[in-house]
Every structure is written in C-alpha cells, then in structure tokens.
Amino acid sequence: MQPQIPLTRDLVLIGGGHAHALAARMWGMKPVPGVRLTLINPGPTAPYSGMLPGHIAGHYTRDDLDIDLVKLARFAGARLILGAAEHIDPVGKNIRLSSGRRVAYDVASIDVGIHAEMPGIEGFADHGLGAKPLDRYASGWADFVERAKAGEVAPQVAVIGGGVAGCELAMAMSHRLRAAGLTPSVTLIEAGPDLSGFTPKALGHVRRGLAQNGVTVLTGAAVEGVTDTAVRLSERRRVPAALTVGAAGAFAHGWLSSSPLPLTEDGFLRTRPTLQVEGHDDLFAVGDCAHLIETPRPKAGVYAVRAAPVLAANLRATVAGGALRSFRPQSDFLKLVSLGGKSALATKWSAAVSGPLLWRWKNRIDQKFMDRFRHLPKMPAEPLPDQVAQGVRQELGSEAQMLCAGCGSKVGPGVLSAALDRLGSGARRDDVLTGPGDDAAVLAIGGARQVLTTDHLRAFTEDPALFSRIAAIHALGDIWAMGAEPQAALVSLTVPRQSEALQARVIEDMMGAAQEVFTQAGAEIVGGHSTMGAETVLGFTLTGLLDRDPITVAGARPGDALILTRPIGTGTILAGEMQGVAEGRDVAAMLNRMARAQGDTARALAPAHAMTDVTGFGLAGHLAAICRASDVGAEIDLAAVPTYPGARALAARGVRSTIHAANMAAAPVAGFGDGDLMALLHDPQTAGGFLAAVAPEDVDDCLARIDATGETGVVIGRIVEGQGMRLA
Template identity: 60%
Template sequence: MQPQIPLTRDLVLIGGGHSHALVLRKWAMRPLPGVRLTVINPGPTAPYSGMLPGHIAGHYRQDELEIDLVRLARFAGARLIDGRAVALDPQAKTVTVEGHGVIEYDVASLDIGITTELPQMRGFTDHAIGAKPLDVYAARWRDFLAEAEAKGEAGPVTVIGGGVAGVELAMAMAFALRKAIGKAKVTLIEARDNLTGTGADTRDRLMRALEANDVTLWTGADIAEFTAEGPRLRTGQVIPSALTIGAAGALPQPWLQDTGLPLTDGFVNVGATLLVEGHDDLFAVGDCAHMTHAPRPKAGVYAVRAAPVLHDNLRAVLTGHSLRPYHPQKDYLKLISLGEKSALAEKYGRPWSGPWLWRWKDRIDRKFMSMFHDLPAMDAPAAPTIAALGVAEELGDGQPVCAGCGSKVGPGALSDVLASLPQVDRVDVLTGAGDDAATLDIGGVKQVLTTDHLRAFTEDPALMARITAIHALGDVWSMGAAPQAVLTNVILPRMNDTLQRRTLAEIMRAAGEVFRDAGAEIVGGHSTLGGELTIGFTVTGLAEAPIQQSGGQPGDVLILTRPLGSGTILAAEMQGKANGRDVMRMLQVMAQPQAKAAEILRGAHAMTDVTGFGLAGHLMAICKASGTGAEIALDSLLFYNGALDLAEAGVRSTLYDANFAHAPLVNATGPRGILLHDPQTAGGLLAAVAADQADGLMAKLHEMGIPAARIGHLTDGAPVISCI
C-alpha cells in the first residue's frame, strides 16, 4: 500500500487571472506532492478579456468567454475560495479574504488584474460602472440591452477612455444596439487630444471605424463629475447618458497600497523571475505587476507568456531549486474588434483590417479557451483484475463515492440496524433512534440531542465547516428547539503541524460563527488524522414541546424551505460535469442558516430536515410516523440551477439507488421525480402545517427572503407518496 503523502506547504494563488488559470491547468498534469494548492477569486469564473467586446456585440455567449474555476480547481486538485482578497501581509504571510477571513501561505502569487472604476471621481460610484470587473459590466450591459429590446428604444451610452479597450467597447455596444433596435447613440470621451494606445495609421483607421459605427468621439474632454444625467465636463456641459462605462486606462487595485510591497504607480514591482522585489516567497504576474527589468503595457499576451515561467518558478521555490527568468517580447500583435465581425490588427505600428482578421482573432481566442473548456479526462484508478465476489457490482461504472450526505449508509440498512437495537426503559429518554434527534428529560427540561458528520465535498475547510454546522443544526431546528451546546469531531488528512493548525483554525472560526449566531457554544470535541477531511458536530438544544415526525394530520399542507438537487450537482461537480456558477450558487444557499425559517414554522404539526435520504425518504418517515399518506405536486418543487438538466442527462448520486428502493413513489416521472430521491446536504426544512395557516406562513417565509414552496399535502390512508 502506498503511504499517504503528508501536506507540508500552502501555495496560494490570489486571483483567477490568465496566468493563474494556465498554472492550474499545468499543475493538474503534474501536481507537486505535499503541496496544498489554493485559489482565491471573487466569483466562480474568470472572464477572458480578449472575447469581451465580442460578447458585448452579441457574437459570443457568456459561457464562451468564461474560465470555469470550479471545474479547473477540481481538475487541479486545488481548493477554490470564493471571495475577494482585500489585504495582504507579506511579513505574516497572510491574505485576508472578504467574508471569509485570513488565509496563511508559505508561497503565494498575485494575479488580481486591474480595475477601470474611478471611485476618486465625484459621482462615478453612483452613476457609472467600470469595464472591469468584466462580469459586473457584462451583466449590466445585458440588462440594458434587454430593456432596450423590450421598449424598442435605448437611452444614450457613454464610454470613458479612448484607448483600445474603450474604442472596442464603444463600437461593440453601438453594433449590438443597432442590431437590437435599429439605432444607437454612443459617445466615446477621451481626455487627451486623440485616441491612445496605437500608432498614427492605426488611429486614423479606428477613427473612421468609430464614425462608421455611429460613435461620437469627444477628445480633449476633461470630466468634472458624473451625474444622473451623464458626465459633466469642466466646461459645464453634460453629455447625456443612460449608461456610462469607465474604460480609462489600467488602474491598480487600491488595497495594494496598504501591503507594504514595492510599487510603481500602484503596481507591484517584480524582477525577471517574477518574484516581488525583496521577497522570496511572493510572486506577481499579469496586469497587477510592474516588470522592472522589462516594463511593458498592460496586455493579456504578457500574462499568457509568463504562465509557464511562473509555474516552473513556483515549483522551484517549493522544492528548493533554481528559478528561471521571464523575457517578455518587445511588441505584440494587437487584434482590435470593430463592432461587427471585423477586426483591425497592428504590430510595430503597421495596421491591417478586414473580416479575415476577425476570423483569425476568433480562432486564436477559441483555441485559448478550449484549453479550459475541454479539460482532458483523468484516468480513474484501475479496478483489480482479481477480486472477491460482489466487488465488480459494488464498483459499478467506477463513479467515485459521493461526499456530503451522498456518502451516507443506505436508509434500508440504517433503519434495519436501528430497529434491532435493544430498548432500555429509561424515564429520562423520551424518544430515541428514529426521529431527527433524541429527546431527553433533564430535571423537567426537555433537551434534544443529535449528531452528524460529512465527508468533505469542497476543499475549502471553512466553507465545509460552515455547511456542516448548518447541516447538523437542521435536526435541532426541525424539532423546534433552541441550539444549546456543541461537540466537534474533525478528521484531517495527513499534514504537518503547521497546516494542522491553519486548517483547524479555519474550521473552528467558521463553525464558531455559525453556532454563535444560532445561540449555541462549542464546548469541546475531538480531532484525528485520517484519509480525508471529515467534519462532524454533536448538538444539543432545548424545547418546551419538541416537534416530532409523528404529529402530521391528513389535510396538512407540506412546506419545503429550500430547493432540491444538491446531491446531483455535487456528484456532477466531482465528475467535472457541473457548471461552476451553479455549484457556487448552491453552496451559498447551503451555507445560510435556517433559524429564521425554523422560528416561523415552530407551530408545525410535524417537521424534519431533508438530508441524505432525499425528500421522498424524509417525507415517508413523517407519513409512517403519523399514519398518513402524502401527495406531492411536482410542478411546485424548487430546484437548484442546473439540477434538472443534470438529472435528465443521467447524473446520479451514489446514494440514489438505495434511496429509490427505500421510498418508492407513485407517478414520479421525469427529472423532477428522479430528484425526489436525491440526497440533500444542509437541505430545507419540511413542515406539515395546518391548512388554514399555510398561506400566512408562506407569506412570512417569503418576507424573510426564504425560498420556500408549498409542495403538497398529507392524505388519509397508507404511507404512500403520490405525485401529480
């Protein structure tokens, strides 16, 4: 048996820019044993700036210009932290992530790009947006264009900045508006006396292209402030604008000023090896870096060419080997979009233009993105040629065992074992195995007691701890109890003492916040090293009259407080088939506490939380305990984005078959019926409430922003669940 390689070094990539994306892809092909790789990025995707004008013009879908960092991180064996870096301490070797906390590193690299926001200019934050971050601008533009199509008209659009980016975006928006409503009013404002960033011949061609696209060019226009009506010039004239986009140059991320790093005009100084000057454990690449040995303009081509050198030098620092230099080319080919499917090229000041250049640019861009959209399949471990009877059947198609609640023992096996337990006649144990939590009578006070643990489905231990805490609290909330005390159990993968401390600190900080907000206190626990990260919590709560599964009555309305489909999406994410945006949206929902929902539903006749055995299994538990049947309206169910499509495509959690066998349904057809058996992690509360109270409860839930749905009702008769 191969020994488990201990983790001994933390490598943190701050930002999901082009260089880091390429490093991740290369790392996946040859990971370095002993290194825990972390990526920090504000969002699950990283847009490719070269295709942004084409997207704005309508030539590309959003997904065609996005690098899915969730898939890429899974491919590289990295943990992805969804958050914006807001501070870095190079002495303590920490980076602070907004909404997440402090992450420690041994070696780190900055690839956080630039911003085109102008917060220092009066009114910009309220009346304009920057072209970068790209996803914010692209989303705002899609809304603006959709509104224009609906109304048949659009207000004027203004772009600030006459460099290549501003010119491209102005023509792209003008083209899209003409295509959508037949006309466009776009103005490009430049403070200097002419367009910037190109040679004279190219500039002349661009000015003709702007005129052909009906873009009005203002040069020598100094903006005094941004107003609701549009930018106001120093002359007092207001340029009317319903949408104002800032594309005036490359501005550094402002928080770099507080890091103590060596900067030039706000950009991080790096030498030939891409190490930050004066530091042997911190790199910087892409637009956020200033190459002191070879200053170059801000352009993606340099980030792409730097990636192999960065990859090799990261490995060299982590293994104690020599670093190699990066020698950037002196000039590069500029391919400038002209709104329609036409482009202009320039190198060494010489321009070319025409539709053939668009086709060339399109091929280059698509080839680059194909490296991330078409990730090579990694070979699964080979099955043994000789094994005991039954091994092949258990391995099935080789799908890895799901994590989260998808890794639970099947409901049939569990219920059979629980039924065989000896019953002890104790007056202080009011209910034992079978309900969401045991109910104890401690000196006349009713206390509920439950335990739960999860195999990690994300490499982010803080997020995993938060979701596991909420998952464990679900049993207490579903019984109408107030959380009281918590014991923690953590299994860490093999790692050195430093990484143990870092990981436990992240876990306990995140879990502590959840339990503290719920009114509970962590009072102790246990930890050990093992094969993989597993987090568990034992929770107690207090309740005057605990809500049990046995209180349901025929006619009760069934309310579910969360969407379904987490097990299928998690299974798909493990297989590299899930959309990263869908995964992150789902994790954000799972990480939200359910205390408010539990408080609103405290008068329910019966309640449970929907977890590993799926909606069907947990509803069946209520039906059996209450002596009722149930009817579910399939069209009323809510699902996480992407879950229905994945179920339709045949993606299943490894617990699906056991759940299906344990709680058969009548008329459960299509992907909606399939997902009734999907194991949920940190799933919603399922409440059976009096029919005359349902509308009022639903109104209160929606007022609190809880995505609850009225999904059916309990019926007379045998414990059978029918779907309509």
C-alpha cells in the same frame, strides 16, 4: 503499501486572472505532492479579456468568455475560496479577505488585474462603470441593454478614453444597441489630441470602424464630472449619457497600497524577472497588477498568458526546491482589435489590415484559448488490480465512480433501518422519551426536556471554512426541526495527514466557522475530538432544549399541507461537481444558500403538526418517514417542487449520487411524471430545508413568516388518508 504523503506547504493563488488560470491547469497536469493549492477569487468564474468586446457586441454569451474556476479548481486539486482579498501581510504570510477571514500561505502569487473606476472624476463612482474589472462591466452592460430595450433608459452611451480598449468597446456597444433595434448615441471622449495606442495606418482603420458604427469621437475633451444623464466637459459642454463607461488608463487596486509591499508610484507591484515581488522570495505577481522593473510593458493580457509557464515553473521550484526561470516578454505583439461587427483589425509594428477574415482568425485564436478550460484533460484513474474480490466491480459501477461526499455517501436507508430495528427491541430507560426513528432523541433531565443528535459529513468542498459552516448548519437542522433551541456541541474532526503548521491553519479555519454558526444559533462548543486520517470528515454531536412538546414526524393529519423551505438537488450538483460537469455558478449559488442558517425558518413553522429536515434520504425518503410514523399517505405536486439551478440538467444527463438507488428503493413514489424531477425526489440533500405538515388554516401565516426569514416556503403537496406516496 505506499504511505500517505503529508501536506507540508500552502501555495495560494490570489485572483483568477489568465496567468493563474493557466498555471492552475498546468498544476493539475503535474501537481507537486505535499502541496496544498488554494485559489482565491471573488466569484466562481473569471472572464477572458480577449472575448470581452465580442460579448459586449452580442457575438458571444457570458458563458462563452467565462473560465469556470470551480471546474478548474477540481481539476487542479485546489481549494477554491470565493472572496475578495483586501490585504496581504508578507511578514506574517497571510491574506485578509473582505469578510475578515485570513488565509495563510507559505508561497503565494497575485494576479488580480486592474480597474478603471476613475476615482479622480467627480461623480464617476456613483454614476460611471469601469471597463475593468471585466465581470462587473459585463454585468452592468447586460443590465443597461435590457433597460434600454424596455424603454426605461435612453440608448445613450459615453466612453471616456480613446485608447484601444475605449475604441473597441465604443464600437461594440453601438453595434449591440443597433442589433437590438435601437437608435444609439455613442460618444467616445478622449482628452488628448487624437486617439491613442495605434500606428498611423491602424488609426485609419479604427476611424473608419468608428464611423461605420455611428460613434461620435470627441478629442481634446477634458472630462470634469459624470451625472446619471450626462458627462460634463470643460466650457460647460455636456454629452448626454445614460451609461458612462471608463476606459482611460489602468488603475491599481487600492488595497495593494494598504499592504506593506513594494509598489510603483501608481500603485503596481514591483516584480523581478523571476516574477517574484521585489524583496519577497515567497511572493509572486503577474498580469496587469504587476510591473516588471527591468522590462516594463503595457498592460495587456498577452503578457499574462506568456508569463504563465514561467510562473508555474517558478512556483513549483519554490515549494519543492530548484532553480527559477526569468520571464523575458517580447517587445511587441500582434494586436487583434474588434471593430464592432464581425470584423477585426490586425496590427503589428507599422503594418495594419482589417476585415471579416481577421475576425474569424481572432475568433479561432480566442476559442482555442478557452477550449483549454472548457475541455480539461481527463486524468486517468488508478486502475483496479487484475484480481479483486467478487462483487467489487459491480459495487463500483461500470465507470468506478468516486464515492460522493456530504449526505450522498450515507449508508442506504434499508441497511440503516434494519440495524435500528434491532436496536429498538431492547428495554428503554424512563428518561429516554424517544428512541431511533426521529430527527433527534428526546431525553428527560431534571424536569427539563433535552434533544440529542449527531451528524458527520465527508467534505464536499475543499474550502474548509465553508464546509465547516454548512456542516454545522446541517447538524443543527435536527435540533431546529423538533422545535428545540440549540444548547451545546461536541466536535469530531478528521483531517488528512499534514504538518503541524498546516494542521493549525485548517483547524483554526474550520473551528472558527463552526463557532460562528453555533454562537449565532445560541449554542456553545464544549469540546470534541480530532485525528488525522485519509480525508476530511467533520461531525457534531448536539444538544438542544425544549420549552414545548417536540415536533416529531408522527403528528401529520389528513388534509395537512406539505411545506418545503429549500430547493432540492444538492446531491446531484455535488456529484456533478466531483465529475467536473456541474456549472461553477450553479455550485457556488447552491453552497451559498446551504451556508445560511435556518433557525428562524424552523421557528416560522412552529404550528406544524409534523416536521423534519430533508437530508440524506431525499425528499421522498423523509416524507415517507412522516407517513409511516403518522399512519397516513401523501400526494406530491411534482411541478411545485423547487430545485436548485442546474440540478435538473444534471439529472437529465444521468448524474446520480452514490446513495440515490438505495433511496429510490426505500421510498417509492407511485405515478408517472417528469423523469428528471422524479429522480430528484430521491436525491440526498445536505443542509436541506424543512418539510412540514401544516394545517390548512396555518399555511398562509407560515409562508409569510418563512418569507420574512429570507427563505421561500412552497406548498408541494398534502397529507391524505391511506398509505404510501403518490403524485397528485
């Protein structure tokens, strides 16, 4: 048997720019064993700059130009950490995020782009919008268009900077506003004597394009300030503008200057031909944030794309040993400039030509680039041996799907309940007040009542701190659901085989996140156990204290309303993410919701007759537990059940968690309804919400108190006489 290859090096990519995205894709095709790859980016997607003008003009949706980093990270086998870098310590080899978290590295690369926030112009920080970062600009523009269509703001736009970017965006914004049925006023403001970045022949095409789009061009105009309604020029001139966009020059991110790194006078990272930061063999930089000291070039995405293969090769050589390559950028490149509508200008050297055919050519080039990330290669799975035990192929399923993570990998409720029934047949101690069957056991200790529970999860995200935080909140759900206050926690941790240095890094990450959760909940970590194994598994054994009778699953009464405090669908989305079909935005939004503590929400449901947290057995399974223990039935208003964005679409395409079929068999729901929603009733939840049976007279107060915690309570049905569950 081949031994498990230990992890020995941390390779960290800071930023999801074009070069990093391409390098990560190349890494996924041929990873280096023993390397833990991490990608850090503020959001789950990264926009492709080549399609931005087309998006601003309305030719592309936001999804069309966004690289899904969640899918890319899954393909590359990378940890994706959503956060913004704000400092790099090249001596201590760690990156500090804006959250305060530190991520250690052995080798790192920086590809964070630039910004166009124009700090030197009075009022721009409060009233202006930089054309970069692209995602912030695109979101701000979409909001402005909707407000202009609603009549909330005038369709007046000013663009500061008459270079290629400023011209493209001015034409694109004017086109989009006209297409929306508005009469725009778009002004392009350039401080120099003429528009810049174009050859004389190309400039003629651009000027015609600006005129055709109704863009007013002001040259020799120095901007002195920006307000919420105008751009103030010299000599008391004012340009009316409800939106001011900055596109004059490229500015380095300020946090690079606060890091002890070699920079140019204007704040860009100085890099050698090998793309290594000057003086730091283990730190690379690419894209617009970097400055090649031997072959400087303008800030343009084409150079980042061309640098990607060299970066990928040099990162591989640095972590595994080998010779480094030099990047030699071309002296000029073909520029394809959008002209507002579906027309484009092509220019190189002194030649220039424009027209609709060139836009179609540009579109094909851009779509081909994006298709590299939309259709990631399917890497072949390890084939089964020719001879396996009977039942193996049936157990794995037709496609031999991976075992789900989180609660999707739990043992089925039928198997578990049979085992617990056998345990329950023995004698019970007087100080054990409740046995198996509820969220936690209730113990009598010295006149006090204590609750005791345990929970373990397979890692469902490669971000160790995020996983640890959610796992802790998930485990605390059992304590909170019974109306207890958390007291103490024991930790059980398994990590893959790795060097001691990497063990220390990942354990510090995980324990720090868990400690933060438990401290905020009023509990203390008092010990635990750790080991290395095949995969990351984290568990907590918790105690809590009761100063009231516990809220169990046995108190529901006919007429009670059923309140649910979180959407369902985590198992389906996590399964979809593992299969590479879930949308990154949906995954990130769900994980963010799952990482929010629920102690206050549980306290808002203190009047509940019965309560449980919705976890591995799904909404239907946990409602069935209330019905069985309380000797009642339940009606579910299927249309009222909230779901996480993206869950229904994945359910519709047949995505299911490993435990889904067992959950459905153990907790049938009578009636016919929307098939996707019916499937999600049995979806295993991780860090799910609370399901509470509440007297009708207490419902409004409970919902208001839940809302005050930041969660949203929803009445999804009611308790009825009889047995079983059915649709209302």
